[in-house]
Amino acid sequence: MGLNKRPSLLLEGILFLAALAFLFPVVFLLEMSFKEPRYFFKPFELPHSLYLDYYKSAFRDMDFFQGLSNTVLITAGALLLTIFVASMAGYVLSRRTERLFRFAYLFFLSGMIIPGVGSLIPLFRMAVDIHLMNTRTLLVLIYTAGFIPFASFLYAAFTKSIPRELEESANLDGCGPLRLYWLIIFPLLLPATGTFIVTNVYGVWNDFLTPLIFLNNPNRMTLMPQIVQFMFNKQSVNYGPVFAVSVLAVLPLIVLFAFTQKYMLRGLTAGAVKG
Amino acid sequence: MSLSRKQYWIACLFLLPAFAIFGMFFFYPFLQSIYYSFTEWNGIKAPRYIGFDNYRYLFQDVQMLDGMKNTLKMVVFGLVVQNPLALLLAVLLNRKFRTRGFLRTSFYLPVIISLVVTSVVWGEILKFDGFANGILTHIIGEARLQDWLGTVYTSFPTIILLTQWQAIGYCAMIYLAGLQAIPTDIYEAADIEGAKGFALFRHVTFPMLMPSVTIVLFLTIVGALRLFDLPFLLTNGGPGSSSYTLFLAVYNAAFKNQSYGYATAGSIVLTLFIIIVTVIQLGITRRREVEL
Numbered sequence: 001m002g003l004n005k006r007p008s009l010l011l012e013g014i015l016f017l018a019a020l021a022f023l024f025p026v027v028f029l030l031e032m033s034f035k036e037p038r039y040f041f042k043p044f045e046l047p048h049s050l051y052l053d054y055y056k057s058a059f060r061d062m063d064f065f066q067g068l069s070n071t072v073l074i075t076a077g078a079l080l081l082t083i084f085v086a087s088m089a090g091y092v093l094s095r096r097t098e099r100l101f102r103f104a105y106l107f108f109l110s111g112m113i114i115p116g117v118g119s120l121i122p123l124f125r126m127a128v129d130i131h132l133m134n135t136r137t138l139l140v141l142i143y144t145a146g147f148i149p150f151a152s153f154l155y156a157a158f159t160k161s162i163p164r165e166l167e168e169s170a171n172l173d174g175c176g177p178l179r180l181y182w183l184i185i186f187p188l189l190l191p192a193t194g195t196f197i198v199t200n201v202y203g204v205w206n207d208f209l210t211p212l213i214f215l216n217n218p219n220r221m222t223l224m225p226q227i228v229q230f231m232f233n234k235q236s237v238n239y240g241p242v243f244a245v246s247v248l249a250v251l252p253l254i255v256l257f258a259f260t261q262k263y264m265l266r267g268l269t270a271g272a273v274k275g
Numbered sequence: 276m277s278l279s280r281k282q283y284w285i286a287c288l289f290l291l292p293a294f295a296i297f298g299m300f301f302f303y304p305f306l307q308s309i310y311y312s313f314t315e316w317n318g319i320k321a322p323r324y325i326g327f328d329n330y331r332y333l334f335q336d337v338q339m340l341d342g343m344k345n346t347l348k349m350v351v352f353g354l355v356v357q358n359p360l361a362l363l364l365a366v367l368l369n370r371k372f373r374t375r376g377f378l379r380t381s382f383y384l385p386v387i388i389s390l391v392v393t394s395v396v397w398g399e400i401l402k403f404d405g406f407a408n409g410i411l412t413h414i415i416g417e418a419r420l421q422d423w424l425g426t427v428y429t430s431f432p433t434i435i436l437l438t439q440w441q442a443i444g445y446c447a448m449i450y451l452a453g454l455q456a457i458p459t460d461i462y463e464a465a466d467i468e469g470a471k472g473f474a475l476f477r478h479v480t481f482p483m484l485m486p487s488v489t490i491v492l493f494l495t496i497v498g499a500l501r502l503f504d505l506p507f508l509l510t511n512g513g514p515g516s517s518s519y520t521l522f523l524a525v526y527n528a529a530f531k532n533q534s535y536g537y538a539t540a541g542s543i544v545l546t547l548f549i550i551i552v553t554v555i556q557l558g559i560t561r562r563r564e565v566e567l
Binding site for chain 1: 282283285286287289290292293294296297298299300301302303304305307308311318367372373374377378380381382383384385386387388389390391392393395396397399400404405406409440444448497500501503504508522525526529530535538539542543545546549550553
């Protein structure tokens with residue numbers, strides 16, 4: 001497709017304008033968080049000074065750091081637990097051929113097709129019965145359960161590229177299976193771990209529905225439902241503080257995105273291999 | 276115990292944690308939901324078996340019906356409009372533009388923004404005296420301005436358009452990854468054969484891209500059927516029930532009206548929907564995938 005030719009300037013100009021349009025809402029978000037109340041309702045007016053009151057109000061009227069720490073804990077917990085259990089599962093799924101493992105493969109495959117929606121209502125009742133309602137642990141377990149199919153297949157695909165001779169020689173050296181796995185295999189699976197993290201961290205951090213259903217204690221709340229509650233509780237129609245909180249909640253992801261963008265593309269290809 | 280027996284049991288232990296968590300927090304609740312969908316159950320009294328009554332009632336309930344209609348619209352839009360656009364964007368982003376890095380980043384950045392923040396931003400842009408109408412006054416005239424999210428005929432189409440802000444970039448990135456995985460010597464061979472332009476795309480690029488097409492179509496369909504956050508936050512299904520999605524109707528039936536049995540019936544319909552569409556789609560696209 002003319003891979004070596006430079007495409008026309010006109011085409012580039014059109015794409016450039018489209019890109020600006022896609023970027024606009026992000027700029028708008030930032031702009032509104034600094035816009036003085038006087039100009040807030042004038043859509044075409046830019047902020048006149050560095051107005052920080054919305055940020056002050058965000059920290060004063062909402063427990064931002066509580067929300068942030070809950071979000072960080074739940075996100076890190078879900079990713080780490082998934083990496084721990086799914087890497088081991090993926091490893092044996094790709095190495096063993098017995099009936100049990102082929103069954104487990106199909107079992108996990110069902111999780112790729114059945115949507116999580118169906119499980120939410122019985123999960124809600126179960127959480128009440130086993131007294132896990134309103135706990136961060138419950139969220140970690142629910143996210144992990146949802147990630148296990150994708151993550152196991154990802155690890156299984158990466159395990160295939162590790163030569164079996166490695167395990168055989170380690171066995172001869174008298175290395176036990178757990179040490180063999182954690183000291184030799186798991187480090188080799190690091191690219192899979194990286195792929196899993198950069199493609200899934202956003203989903204947990206940004207999730208609104210699961211905390212909405214399973215957390216209603218303000219001390220356990222994550223950022224997304226917190227923002228929504230903050231918005232609904234606002235007496236005035238000036239959403240400046242809501243914009244400020246939104247900027248703060250998005251900022252860590254943008255920083256992460258800036259550093260991991262190139263790995264993300266690779267992660268998506270890995271996902272495509274599994275399909 | 277022999278060594279191979281021992282290794283078998285150790286492998287089982289490796290599998291066990293993932294098996295247990297997935298089984299307990301995903302699969303078992305799913306099985307339960309099948310049972311609950313045949314019961315009347317409000318969460319307080321024990322579930323009572325009522326056969327197919329929940330399912331019959333689903334098809335008389337305006338919110339569920341509007342939800343199904345809108346969900347179907349979203350699926351069709353995703354397949355017919357969003358996909359070709361994303362593919363086109365990916366093909367373009369694969370070319371050697373001077374500002375390629377900037378272009379890629381701008382289209383992909385929206386993907387990492389949460390739907391909650393998306394709702395905050397777009398809610399403000401789209402309100403009646405907001406930014407969008409400020410611009411549209413000059414284009415279509417003041418008389419044609421609408422409260423885009425607050426009018427029966429425009430609320431759901433507006434939500435569909437909003438999903439594109441993230442969906443196009445997301446799908447384009449997967450296509451782009453697929454395009455980059457196509458070996459260049461195939462293009463060289465095609466060049467020698469004299470294939471050019473659209474013919475080259477149709478006979479070389481597109482068939483090689485089929486695995487990505489399978490993934491993207493799958494994600495498009497599942498994403499469309501799970502549409503919840505935007506209508507929940509921006510319109511709450513309204514005005515009337517014009518912007519309900521099936522997912523939102525299920526959520527409201529369960530967590531607003533405490534009709535858990537009825538809501539699970541709705542979620543089973545949604546599940547069947549996803550399974551049927553996925554199987555059809557996989558059947559069509561998988562057959563066309565070519566092996567290297």
